[in-house]
Amino acid sequence: MEGLLPDLDVIRKDFPILERTLAGGVPLVYLDSANTSQKPQVVIDSMVDQLERHNANIARAMHQLGAESTEAYEGARDKVAAFVNASSRNEVVFTKNATEALNLLARTIELGPGDNVVITEMEHHSNIVSWQLACERAGAELRWFGLTDDGHLDLSNADQLVDEHTKVVAFTWVSNMLGTINPVADLAARAKAVGAYSVVDASQAAPQLPVDVQAVGCDFLVFTGHKVCGPTGIGVLWGREELLNELPPFHGGGEMIETVTMARSTYAKAPHRFEAGTPPIVEAIGLGCAVDYLGHIGLDAIHAHEQTITAYALDGLQSVPGVTVLGPLDAAQRGGAISFELAGVHPHDIAQVLDSRGIAVRAGHHCAKPAHARFGVQSSTRMSSYLYTTPAEIDALVEGLHQTRSYFKVA
Amino acid sequence: MEGLLPDLDVIRKDFPILERTLAGGVPLVYLDSANTSQKPQVVIDSMVDQLERHNANIARAMHQLGAESTEAYEGARDKVAAFVNASSRNEVVFTKNATEALNLLARTIELGPGDNVVITEMEHHSNIVSWQLACERAGAELRWFGLTDDGHLDLSNADQLVDEHTKVVAFTWVSNMLGTINPVADLAARAKAVGAYSVVDASQAAPQLPVDVQAVGCDFLVFTGHKVCGPTGIGVLWGREELLNELPPFHGGGEMIETVTMARSTYAKAPHRFEAGTPPIVEAIGLGCAVDYLGHIGLDAIHAHEQTITAYALDGLQSVPGVTVLGPLDAAQRGGAISFELAGVHPHDIAQVLDSRGIAVRAGHHCAKPAHARFGVQSSTRMSSYLYTTPAEIDALVEGLHQTRSYFKVA
Amino acid sequence: MSTDLDALYQEIILDHYKNPHHKGLRDPFESEVHHVNPTCGDEVTLRVHLADGPRGPVVQDVSYDSVGCSISQASASVLTDLVIGKPVDEAMTIHQTFLELMQGKGQVEPDEDVLEDGIAFAGVAKFPARVKCALLSWMAWKDATAQAQSDSATTGGDTA
Amino acid sequence: MSTDLDALYQEIILDHYKNPHHKGLRDPFESEVHHVNPTCGDEVTLRVHLADGPRGPVVQDVSYDSVGCSISQASASVLTDLVIGKPVDEAMTIHQTFLELMQGKGQVEPDEDVLEDGIAFAGVAKFPARVKCALLSWMAWKDATAQAQSDSATTGGDTA
Ligand SMILES: Cc1ncc(COP(=O)(O)O)c(C=O)c1O
C-alpha cells in the first residue's frame, strides 16, 4: 500500500507492548492511540538509564549526578525546541500535560469584564473548561466558532466573533473527535490582526504532523508527552519568549524564584518562572528521547502513513452497513482519529465486542461533549491509528464490526 | 551500631545507582536524599512493566489495557491512602509534586481582605511563595511564626498570630534546612481552635516518619513522590473528604468534569475534581510501589535508622574544626538533613571538593532563603541521609571536610 | 472469547435492553434526579414516587428516561422490577445486595431470591469498566429516594 | 582526582579569591545593579562609571560588593582588572570572549592576550554547575553598562 512507512515491521518491533496477547490468547490490536500512544523501547530505556544511573535533582545540585541529570533535562528542552522549531530553548516550558499547559495560560493571561475569549465547538474539554473557568473568574465572555455539517470550522461569522475586545483565540490543530485539521496559520493571523493571543492545542497534531511554530505564527502552542510516544506526567507549553516573560508567575515554589524574602519575592525568567518545584525530570528525558525517535523516522513520513491508514479505514468503516462516520470524509483533510456510530448498537457495546477480539478502541464522548452535542450524538466509538498501525489491524476492526452487528442482531 | 536497619547491605543492593562509580573511579557516596531519594529496582521495574505491557489511558478506556491501567493507577491510590492512614481513598489526590499540591490549596481556598494566612520562617519556598501570591491576589495578610536560636518554632506569640481572621495555618512537619521536627498535632489543633484550615507540608516527613493524618488531626497534608523512593512527576495532596468536596475546581479539563455544555460545566467529586487531564499514570504506579517498599521495611525502623545516622553525623561534623551545625543539636528532635557552615570555605567550594571524592551533598539556600536569613547565613552545605546510608559514608564525609580545610588552607 | 462476552451479555440483559420495563417519566413523583456517567456521557433522569404503607414508606413508582448502553438500560429496567411496590427499607436492602454483587469483582455468588433477573448482572462484575454502567440508575434511585424522604421529613410527613 | 580539582581551582583563582581587586562600592557611578544566582543565592551589587574618551565611552570604574564562592569572587576581581580603563567597545569584546570560554564546555582554547588572568577560568567550563558562578559578575557588568549607556543616551549624552 503506497504511503505506509517503509519499515513498518521494524517499527512495530520497537514497541514491546505490540507483542502482547490478551484474554483468550488473542493478539492486541491497539486502535486507541489518540487516547495515548504506545512507547518504544528506546524511550523506556532512556528512563531506566536515568533512574538507575543518573538520578538526582536538577539545577540545585552541584555534584556529578546533579550535573548529569541537569544536562539530560535541559537537553530534552533542546530536543523539544528543535521538534517545534522554536527560535529559542527558553520558549519551551515543561508542564504536567497539555491540560496543565492550557490552564497555566488561562490562569496567567489577564482577562477582565468586557473582554472575550474565542474557542471552537470542537475543542477537547481541557481547552473549554479552562477558559470557562477563566471567563467566570474575570467576568469575560466566552465565544465559540461553530461547526459545519461536514465537521469543519464555520468561519462565516469569524469577523464578528473575533473583535477588538478579543483577548485570546484558542483552537485545536487537529480535532480528537472529528479528526478535522484546522487552518491554524489563518486563525493565528486573525487573532494577531485584533491584537489577541493565539493558543494552539497541538495535542493531536504533534504526534502526526510536522509542527513549526514559526510557520504557524501563533503565540502559544501546547501538546502532551504521552501522545507522542513519551511517558505520562509531562507536557509542553511553547510560547514566544517575550510573551512568556510578560506573564505573571503561575505556581510559587522552588526554582521559579530569583530571590525570596519575607516581604516579597522576585521571579526567574521563562522557562523557569513556570516550572515551580521539582519538575518531571525522568519524564522530560523520556519525552526528549521520544521526539528524537519521531524525528528520526520523520514527521512527513508519519503523516503520510497516518493518512494512508486513515483513507483505508474510512473505506473499510463505510463498507459496514449502519456505520456513520463523523467529521470530514476526505482523509487528506483529517488526522488519524475516526469517530463513528453503528446503528442500533451503543458505543460501549461495540467496544466490548471489539475488546473480546483484542481490538482496543475508545467509546464515549472523548472529552468532547459540545462537539458530540453539535452533531446530536450522545457518544461515539473512535478508532485511532499511529505510526505502528497496519492495514491488517484495520481489517480486524472492520471484521469485528460485522461481528458486532450479528452479536446484537442488527444484521 | 544500634538502631541501624538490620539488613542494610541487602537494602543497598535494592538501589542500582549505589553501585555507580564517578569520575576518577571513586564510588558514589550519596548524601543528598533530602533533595531527591534514590530509586529501588522494584519501583523502576513496576514502571517498566506498566510501560511495556499495560500502557493505556485510564478511566476513559473500556478495553483490557485500559482496565489494567486503571486498576494499577487506582490501586496506587489505595496504597497511598493506607500509607498516610486516610479514612477514605477519595481523600488522596495525585498531583505533579508537593509544590503543585500546595499551590492547588493556595489557589482554591478562598481568601479575602482582612483574612490572614500563617506560615513559618522555616518553610520551603513552595510553602512560602504559593501563599505570598495567594495573599497578594486576595489582599490578605501573610504572617510568620519566627524561629528560636536553636532552630525551633517560636510559639511564644502563637495566640496573637493565629486569630479569628486566620484562614490557613501552613507549616512543615520536618524542616528541609534545619532538620527540626515540628509539633504538627499541636499546630493543627491551634488552627482548628480558630476555625482555620491546617496544611502540613510532609515532604521531608513522609520519607522518614510514620505519617498518620488522623492522628495529626490536620485538614490537608502534602508530600512529593521523588523523595519517598518514587519517581519525579508525582505528588500527593491528602485532604479531608468533605473539605475537598467544598473546594472549587483547580484546573479545568478532561476527567474532572461531570458534564460539559457550552453554557456551563459541572464537576466531579474529589479526587477526580482535582485531577484534570491525563494524570501521571506510570508515576502513580511507581509511587504506589515505593510506599509499599517503605511500608515493608517499616517506617519505624527507617525512622530509627535515620536518627542513628543523624546522631553519628552530628558527632562527626562537630569533630571538624570550624564546623557550625544549623538547627537542633539533638538527633531525637530532628530529621536526617543537616545543614552546616565551615569557617573560611564557601559551601560551593566545599561541595566541589567533596564531589571530587564522590560525595554528593547540596550547597546553597536549599529553597529556604528566609530560614537562612534568620540565621544570618547566605548559604550552607547540607548532607542528608536515607535508609540506604551507612556510617562509613558519614566517615567519608567527615574525612572529606578535613581534606577541604587543608585544600583551602584554613587548617 | 465469545464465552466471555456471553457471560456479560446474558440473554436476560439483552431482553431487558430491547424491551425495557417501566420506561418513561410519569407523574406523580416527589423527587427527580439526573445522573451522568462522566466517562462516557450515559445519562438517566429518574423519578421516585413514595406512598405511606402499613410499616413505613413504600416505593409506589419509579419512572425514568435514559440514554446508554445495553448494560445501563437493562439495569434500569431490572431495578424498577425489583423495587416498585416494595417497602423502602426492603428496596434499600436489595440495592445493597446489588451493589455488593457489582463491586465483588466476580467473586460474589448472586442471591436469586433477592435479585431475581438481577442475577444476570453477575458477569458484569468482572468488567470493571462496565460496573459504572450497571450502577448508574441504581445510584440515581438511591439519591432520589433519599431526597424524597428528606423532603417529606422537612414538610412534616410522617413517613420517616 | 585532585588533578581535576586543581584544574578548577587554579592558583590564580585562589589568589584573586583571597585578595580581590577593586572590591567595595565607590562613587561616582551612572548605574548600579544587583544580580543573584537563584540556585545558590550568591549575590553581587555592581556599579559602573563611564567617561567620554577620544573614541567613544570608556570604563572609568567598576566597583562591587559580593557574597559568594571562590569562583564567583575571583571572577569579579578578574573582570575589574580586565575592563577598567578600556573603551566600552573593547571591554564588550573581552566580555564576549570570556562568555564563549565559559560556555565552551572545556573545548575552547583561552586567549591569554585578551583574557590575561581570566584564562585561569578555562577549567571552570568543564563544571557546568560552576559556570553560573563565574559569570555572575560579568552578567551584572554587562547589564549595568547597558543601563548606563541607555541613560546617557536618553539624557542626551553624546557618548553613544
Ligand atoms: C519541605 C519541602 N517542601 C516542599 C518541597 C517541594 O517538593 P517538590 O519540589 O517535589 O514540589 C520540598 C523539596 O524540594 C521540601 O523539602
Ligand SMILES: Cc1ncc(COP(=O)(O)O)c(C=O)c1O
Ligand atoms: C485535542 C486534545 N487536547 C488536549 C488533550 C489533553 O491532554 P492531556 O490529557 O494529556 O492533558 C487531549 C487528549 O486527551 C486532546 O486530544
